[in-house]
Amino acid sequence: MAHTExxxxxxxxxxxxxxxxxxxxLTERILAALPGPRLPWAIVWALIALLRLGAxxxxxxxxxxxxxxxxxxNVALGQAIFGYVVVVALVGTPILVRRIxxxxxxxxxxxxxxxxxxxxxxxxxxxxPILLVAIAVAASLPSTLAEFGFVVAVMDVxxxxxxxxxxxTFVWAYGTLLVGLDRLGxxxxxxxxxxxxxxxxxxxxxxxxxxxxxxxxxxAAPVLIFAGSDLTTFGASVTTFAVxxxxxxxxxxxxxxxxxxxxxxxxxxxxxxxxxxxxxxxxSTDLATLQANKTGLDAAQALAERAEKLLEWPIxxxxxxxxxxxxxxxxxxxxxxxxxxxxxx
Numbered sequence: 001m002a003h004t005e006x007x008x009x010x011x012x013x014x015x016x017x018x019x020x021x022x023x024x025x026l027t028e029r030i031l032a033a034l035p036g037p038r039l040p041w042a043i044v045w046a047l048i049a050l051l052r053l054g055a056x057x058x059x060x061x062x063x064x065x066x067x068x069x070x071x072x073x074n075v076a077l078g079q080a081i082f083g084y085v086v087v088v089a090l091v092g093t094p095i096l097v098r099r100i101x102x103x104x105x106x107x108x109x110x111x112x113x114x115x116x117x118x119x120x121x122x123x124x125x126x127x128x129p130i131l132l133v134a135i136a137v138a139a140s141l142p143s144t145l146a147e148f149g150f151v152v153a154v155m156d157v158x159x160x161x162x163x164x165x166x167x168x169t170f171v172w173a174y175g176t177l178l179v180g181l182d183r184l185g186x187x188x189x190x191x192x193x194x195x196x197x198x199x200x201x202x203x204x205x206x207x208x209x210x211x212x213x214x215x216x217x218x219x220a221a222p223v224l225i226f227a228g229s230d231l232t233t234f235g236a237s238v239t240t241f242a243v244x245x246x247x248x249x250x251x252x253x254x255x256x257x258x259x260x261x262x263x264x265x266x267x268x269x270x271x272x273x274x275x276x277x278x279x280x281x282x283x284s285t286d287l288a289t290l291q292a293n294k295t296g297l298d299a300a301q302a303l304a305e306r307a308e309k310l311l312e313w314p315i316x317x318x319x320x321x322x323x324x325x326x327x328x329x330x331x332x333x334x335x336x337x338x339x340x341x342x343x344x345x
Contacts, residue, residue: 023097023101023124024094024097024124025093025094025097025123025124025129025169025170025173026124026125026126026129026130026165026169027045027089027090027093027129027165027166027169028093028094028097029126031045031090042087042090045086045090045162045166046083046084046086046087046090047083048083048086048159048162048163049079049080049082049083049086049163050079050080050083051159052079052082052156052159052160052163081222081223082163084219084222085167085219085220085222085223086163086166086167088215088218088219089166089167089169089170089219090166092170092212092215092218092219093166093169093170093173095211095215096170096173096174096177096208096211096212096215097123097124097173099207099208099211100120100123100173100177100208103116103204103205103208104116104117106201106204106205107119107184109190109201110189110190110191110201110202111184111187111188111189111190112190113187113188114187119180119183119184120176120177120180122176123172123173123176123177123180124173125172125176128172128176129165129168129169129171129172130165130168132164132168132171132172133161133164133165133168134161136160136164136168137157137160137161137164140160141153141157144156167219170215170216170219171240171244173212174212174215174216174244175244175247177208177209177212177251178209178212178244178247178248178250178251179247179251181205181209181251181252181255181314182250182251182253182254184205184254184255185251185252185253185254185255185256185257185258186254189258191258191259191262198309198310198311198316199259199311199314199316200259200262200263200310200311202255202259202314203311203314203316205255205314206252206313206314206315206316206319207315209248209251209252209314209315210315210319210323213244213245213248213323216241216244217326220240220241220330224238224241224330241330245327252313252314252315255313255314256312256313256314259310259311259312259313259314260312262310263307263310263311263312266307266310267304267307267308267310269307270300270303270304270306270307271304273300273303273304274297274300274301274304276300277293277296277297277299277300277301278293278297278300280292280293281293281297
């Protein structure tokens with residue numbers, strides 16, 4: 001009997017552990033399964049990018065493949081940057097996932113028609129990042145074949161996949177967040193926190209979305225600045241950055257529409273209150289009437305001013321401005337880079 005109860009308890013513990021594991025991103029599950037502390041394994045994972053360079057040099061020397069020195073420098077720089085991006089992804093992904101999972105109370109409040117966990121349910125999927133890795137490896141294979149030949153390309157497939165996995169785990173988690181926000185924008189939301197919350201209850205969602213955006217910028221900046229000569233790395237980075245920024249904007253559009261409509265309702269309501277409070281003064285324009293109605297007028301005017309200041313986007317105006325500056329700066333630098341390369345500078 002005791003053995004049966006112990007087995008049941010052990011089974012319950014295994015189920016609970018499996019449930020907790022399923023709420024972790026794929027890279028965190030892998031790191032948790034490895035013995036010892038997480039940090040050394042994360043560092044080793046980032047250093048695999050440099051091991052790719054070492055493996056490349058070994059294979060090149062053994063096979064006698066001729067490689068230009070400038071190509072070697074570009075590859076070395078690209079791998080160093082890859083290692084940096086892996087570090088950013090391994091740090092940023094669990095932070096992003098934890099922040100998304102803390103949104104359950106907010107989602108239950110603003111979208112009670114569906115379970116909170118369903119909006120971002122595939123965020124910690126294992127198959128999603130693996131699929132993205134497979135696509136990225138397949139896309140890079142032709143250029144590797146052209147530059148280094150079949151032996152290097154075959155050797156590189158596994159190591160490139162290992163390096164890309166943390167990056168694609170972040171891309172998958174953030175992409176899932178943005179797709180979930182778009183679906184949320186099409187739901188019947190209860191945006192009724194006026195006048196306490198200028199963001200109408202959606203500020204925490206916008207804050208999490210911006211966390212992912214700044215993580216993306218932090219990871220992509222050195223790639224876009226230093227890896228321009230490595231066309232494969234540069235092209236993949238530009239494509240990923242552009243797609244995620246486009247998804248970010250699209251994910252906010254329907255939420256923006258709901259917030260703008262809610263703001264319009266509150267503005268109309270408070271203007272009606274101001275008109276009602278002002279009506280006695282219009283009917284009898286004397287100081288005594290104004291003083292008698294001053295409290296109501298002041299309250300109505302304060303509400304009207306508050307309604308005018310309600311946000312129309314889940315992120316505040318300052319963050320919108322910073323995001324615009326960053327995206328514009330990246331686009332401008334890319335245009336300048338392409339122009340300079342076109343004229344041979």
